[in-house]
Amino acid sequence: MNFMTVAWSNLRRNPVRSILTGLSLVVSAATLTVVIGLDKGYSSAVNSELVESTGVHMYITKEGCPIEAASVIAQGGLSPLFVEEELVERVQTHPNVDAVLPFKLFTVTVEDGSRTDIFMGVTPEIQRVRPDWQFASGGWFESEYSVILGAEIAQIEGLEIGDVTYSEEFDREFNVSGILERNYGQDDATIFLPLATAQRLVQREGRLSAIALKLTDISLMDQSRNELRAMIPADSNVLGSRELGDGILQFYSSTRVIMFIMVVIAFVISVFGIVNTMLMAVLERRREIAYLKCVGAGKTDILKLITFETFAICVAGSLLGAFIGLAVSPYFGNFMRSLLVAYVPSGSIAQPSLSIALLAFLSCTLIGVVCSLYPAFRASKIVPMEVLRNE
Amino acid sequence: MNNNGYLIHMESVSKDFRRGSETIHALREANLSVHPGEFIAVVGHSGSGKTTLMNIIGCLDRPTSGYVRIADHKIKDLPEKELTQIRKTTIGFVFQQFFLIPTLTVLQNVMLPGLFARQNVEKRARELLGLVGLKNRLSHLPDQLSGGEMQRVAIARSLINNPSILLADEPTGNLDSHNAGNIISMFEQFNRTGLTIVMVTHNPDIATRCSKIVHIEDGCLTA
Ligand SMILES: Nc1ncnc2c1ncn2[C@@H]1O[C@H](COP(=O)(O)OP(=O)(O)O)[C@@H](O)[C@H]1O
Numbered sequence: 001m002n003f004m005t006v007a008w009s010n011l012r013r014n015p016v017r018s019i020l021t022g023l024s025l026v027v028s029a030a031t032l033t034v035v036i037g038l039d040k041g042y043s044s045a046v047n048s049e050l051v052e053s054t055g056v057h058m059y060i061t062k063e064g065c066p067i068e069a070a071s072v073i074a075q076g077g078l079s080p081l082f083v084e085e086e087l088v089e090r091v092q093t094h095p096n097v098d099a100v101l102p103f104k105l106f107t108v109t110v111e112d113g114s115r116t117d118i119f120m121g122v123t124p125e126i127q128r129v130r131p132d133w134q135f136a137s138g139g140w141f142e143s144e145y146s147v148i149l150g151a152e153i154a155q156i157e158g159l160e161i162g163d164v165t166y167s168e169e170f171d172r173e174f175n176v177s178g179i180l181e182r183n184y185g186q187d188d189a190t191i192f193l194p195l196a197t198a199q200r201l202v203q204r205e206g207r208l209s210a211i212a213l214k215l216t217d218i219s220l221m222d223q224s225r226n227e228l229r230a231m232i233p234a235d236s237n238v239l240g241s242r243e244l245g246d247g248i249l250q251f252y253s254s255t256r257v258i259m260f261i262m263v264v265i266a267f268v269i270s271v272f273g274i275v276n277t278m279l280m281a282v283l284e285r286r287r288e289i290a291y292l293k294c295v296g297a298g299k300t301d302i303l304k305l306i307t308f309e310t311f312a313i314c315v316a317g318s319l320l321g322a323f324i325g326l327a328v329s330p331y332f333g334n335f336m337r338s339l340l341v342a343y344v345p346s347g348s349i350a351q352p353s354l355s356i357a358l359l360a361f362l363s364c365t366l367i368g369v370v371c372s373l374y375p376a377f378r379a380s381k382i383v384p385m386e387v388l389r390n391e
Numbered sequence: 392m393n394n395n396g397y398l399i400h401m402e403s404v405s406k407d408f409r410r411g412s413e414t415i416h417a418l419r420e421a422n423l424s425v426h427p428g429e430f431i432a433v434v435g436h437s438g439s440g441k442t443t444l445m446n447i448i449g450c451l452d453r454p455t456s457g458y459v460r461i462a463d464h465k466i467k468d469l470p471e472k473e474l475t476q477i478r479k480t481t482i483g484f485v486f487q488q489f490f491l492i493p494t495l496t497v498l499q500n501v502m503l504p505g506l507f508a509r510q511n512v513e514k515r516a517r518e519l520l521g522l523v524g525l526k527n528r529l530s531h532l533p534d535q536l537s538g539g540e541m542q543r544v545a546i547a548r549s550l551i552n553n554p555s556i557l558l559a560d561e562p563t564g565n566l567d568s569h570n571a572g573n574i575i576s577m578f579e580q581f582n583r584t585g586l587t588i589v590m591v592t593h594n595p596d597i598a599t600r601c602s603k604i605v606h607i608e609d610g611c612l613t614a
């Protein structure tokens with residue numbers, strides 16, 4: 001016989017009460033599992049959707065270089081600042097970097113100044129970094145001197161797939177392998193070339209205008225920016241893209257607050273439940289506990305006994321609750337989807353996992369045990385003389 | 392060690408309780424000396440201070456004034472921890488109520504104090520249950536027993552740590568005369584093996600079976 005046997009036998013004395021106490025923990029653990037699962041699922045659904053729908057998240061440039069094409073074009077021709085190509089491999093090693101697009105941007109103005117062409121040397125990564133960069137017809141470069149044309153320039157020049165166009169400036173023929181969808185941005189007027197070709201045409205082998213990055217998790221944007229900055233030479237810079245305002249990230253953090261308020265409420269209810277029932281269980285056994293003290297039980301013995309009782313309930317309730325939470329999470333995911341008004345991501349909202357269930361189980365057990373400390377403490381303070389009190 | 396050969400020694404012990412503005416003198420200048428092996432009956436009206444006396448002998452309460460010695464321990468300034476230790480090793484308690492845990496078996500109930508003494512008392516528990524005539528009821532639950540049997544379980548439990556003193560506060564108060572007689576026979580049997588017993592009782596017939604009767608009236612003891 002040990003303390004656990006006695007604690008267990010005490011629980012069986014009032015099974016209904018023990019079960020009800022356990023149930024409040026079942027509810028807490030289940031709520032916690034569901035809410036953390038929803039929070040995680042919602043964040044990652046929103047995140048992946050944002051990552052999908054947005055383009056460049058960051059640029060790596062030479063210090064002081066305003067990368068936006070407008071300024072390059074305004075200068076006319078070729079910016080004297082450049083980023084070393086070797087940085088591409090370096091930034092690729094960062095765990096939060098999803099795609100890396102090195103590019104070479106330059107403009108060519110015809111001698112009479114009547115027109116300026118924008119050229120951009122790119123790698124196939126552009127299709128991953130820029131979701132709005134889509135072919136209207138044709139496809140990727142077929143050879144070294146293939147070009148892909150923005151919608152507007154193709155229209156102005158009257159070019160179609162398979163056409164060959166002559167460039168006076170470079171004294172060379174280019175064949176058109178693809179034409180892009182109009183996206184009402186700078187792309188519409190840009191002539192895209194293979195990166196190596198572009199570098200060769202302006203004698204800038206191994207040099208880049210800048211590197212565009214797409215992240216895996218944009219909520220880690222600030223942290224990643226600092227880490228990247230540490231990976232590159234001091235005269236280079238990491239700029240955040242204008243595309244990603246803080247607004248959308250803020251929106252979903254307020255949704256998370258609402259979910260966590262739910263958890264807090266569930267916890268407060270169960271904390272009161274546990275404290276209340278355990279206190280009752282202790283107070284109605286006053287004289288019996290006093291008797292145990294008569295026969296030599298010390299303060300710590302009583303503390304231990306009562307805490308064991310609660311511990312058993314908490315472990316059982318939390319375990320059951322965590323599993324129930326895992327099981328019902330998907331239903332709550334669908335329910336949440338019907339409630340969300342402002343921003344509903346397309347991915348799965350609920351993302352339950354064993355580690356979440358484990359976290360819920362441990363924290364509920366811990367809270368349960370902490371809650372039992374007060375009743376246990378009260379019990380340990382009962383004086384043995386009470387055993388003989390006349391009622 | 393000068394203990395005059397007494398196992399329990401009380402000199403001019405008083406115990407006052409306050410109830411509001413009123414002071415109740417539950418014990419007044421009480422003197423009591425008990426030799427090892429005595430079987431004392433404490434007799435008195437309700438409210439005369441019997442339980443208060445037992446509380447003080449049992450180290451459950453401290454006197455307001457006076458000198459108390461139990462075995463070799465002077466109780467006066469001992470910290471609570473040591474009083475617990477004395478109760479654990481030297482004193483057994485039996486009450487009118489049995490305080491059996493309903494979900495523990497007879498054997499487990501008897502073994503319970505061993506849990507707090509951190510001792511394996513199973514062998515001793517079986518032996519004691521044999522002595523009180525419950526050898527065949529070890530795995531029964533308390534509510535399967537009669538009142539007399541429950542009190543016998545309680546007696547076995549009170550003796551599990553081999554105390555030298557058994558304090559019994561109206562142990563037959565809840566029992567009919569037949570069962571009461573059985574319990575007293577059992578006490579006599581343990582008393583013959585050297586156990587010192589102090590027992591509170593209302594019943595004059597039971598009192599006359601003891602080696603000494605102490606009368607208590609309004610907190611005053613008279614032998
Ligand atoms: N804890 C207490 N607080 C106040 N008064 C008490 C307390 N315990 C006992 N008394 C009073 O002391 C007197 C003696 O009580 P008690 O020893 O229980 O008598 P008995 O056991 O002989 O019936 C009674 O008047 C009782 O009301």
Ligand SMILES: [Mg+2]
Nearest residue numbers: 441442443560
């Ligand atoms: Mg009494």
